[in-house]
Amino acid sequence: MSDELRIKFWGVRGSYPAPGAGTVKYGGNTASVEICAGERTILLDAGTGIIPLGRELAGATPALVPRTAGHGARERTGEIMLLFSHLHHDHTQGFPFFIPAYLPNVRLHIFGPDGTHESLAHVLEHNQSAETFPVSLRDMSATKNIQSVRESQIIVWDELGIRLAQSTVGLGEEAVIIRIHKSYAHPGGVYVYRITWGGKSVVYATDTEGYVGTDRRLVEFAKDADILIHDAQYLEAHYRGQLAGFPATQGYGHSTAAMACEVAFASKSRQLILFHHDPSYSDAMVAGMEATAKTQFGETRAAYEGLEIVLQDPTKIAKKLQSLSPRPHSQRERRQWM
Numbered sequence: 001m002s003d004e005l006r007i008k009f010w011g012v013r014g015s016y017p018a019p020g021a022g023t024v025k026y027g028g029n030t031a032s033v034e035i036c037a038g039e040r041t042i043l044l045d046a047g048t049g050i051i052p053l054g055r056e057l058a059g060a061t062p063a064l065v066p067r068t069a070g071h072g073a074r075e076r077t078g079e080i081m082l083l084f085s086h087l088h089h090d091h092t093q094g095f096p097f098f099i100p101a102y103l104p105n106v107r108l109h110i111f112g113p114d115g116t117h118e119s120l121a122h123v124l125e126h127n128q129s130a131e132t133f134p135v136s137l138r139d140m141s142a143t144k145n146i147q148s149v150r151e152s153q154i155i156v157w158d159e160l161g162i163r164l165a166q167s168t169v170g171l172g173e174e175a176v177i178i179r180i181h182k183s184y185a186h187p188g189g190v191y192v193y194r195i196t197w198g199g200k201s202v203v204y205a206t207d208t209e210g211y212v213g214t215d216r217r218l219v220e221f222a223k224d225a226d227i228l229i230h231d232a233q234y235l236e237a238h239y240r241g242q243l244a245g246f247p248a249t250q251g252y253g254h255s256t257a258a259m260a261c262e263v264a265f266a267s268k269s270r271q272l273i274l275f276h277h278d279p280s281y282s283d284a285m286v287a288g289m290e291a292t293a294k295t296q297f298g299e300t301r302a303a304y305e306g307l308e309i310v311l312q313d314p315t316k317i318a319k320k321l322q323s324l325s326p327r328p329h330s331q332r333e334r335r336q337w338m
């Protein structure tokens, strides 16, 4: 089993898809991020980036065939987890075209917030009502387990399967632990997720606007994250209404890169990934924003389609090196406990 935590970006644009010659470098698909914790696949949001991602998952057939693996436990590798930050179009519009949702041997575990007046399941059903889409949610063949979650709940994925918990007491080190922070800094609210596995943490904070003095609740939630993915939709001048042709966007629920840098700095995150680029921005504008942000928080990158980050747990690497060494067993075992 792989001991890598891998993050791959499939859609990095906010609001609506932006294909064309001006967005080739960073990409035009809306929000979709894939996280692989070893063999486990966790998807963040279902903007149009989830369409090519789904094609790749479906093509990797062995990953979708259930098999037995590890310590006698049943590892259901046909399982995919999908977490919705919220249910705005740019985070759901790719789902009706997500091929694994049509495969009968796939179990999809979908978590997210309820809508304002409806449950998560009802909002997804309405997105595919007969008037707006030819295939209903029910007619997609994958087994779907759709659950609304609350901020106090923890989503756990370990050898016993996927479930909700109130605490992490008693969980083994192989457990993927997902915590939820509800932010009010976006119209209707938004969930921020913290995914922890193998001693590494990724925080996904899209569709959120900074506060004067920094978003302190988010800073606390993102403390010491290895990767902080943060909304950075607007250039400072755009946000303030000082960019010709662009209206002011204060209160729209999105951040400037400087706001993202403030959270990264205050939370002591190791790397910042600027996310949810404005669909009207060219590659040059995003690159300019990225360059300015690097002067504010050195370990910053603007997300682009295809960006892949691999994190490894240093203790696991050490163990692996020890197991490869030619020492006798007794000595090797003793050393592992030192």
Ligand SMILES: [Zn+2]
Binding pocket: 014, 015, 031, 088, 090, 091, 207, 276
């Ligand atoms: Zn959005």
Ligand SMILES: [Zn+2]
Binding pocket: 086, 088, 186, 207
């Ligand atoms: Zn939104």
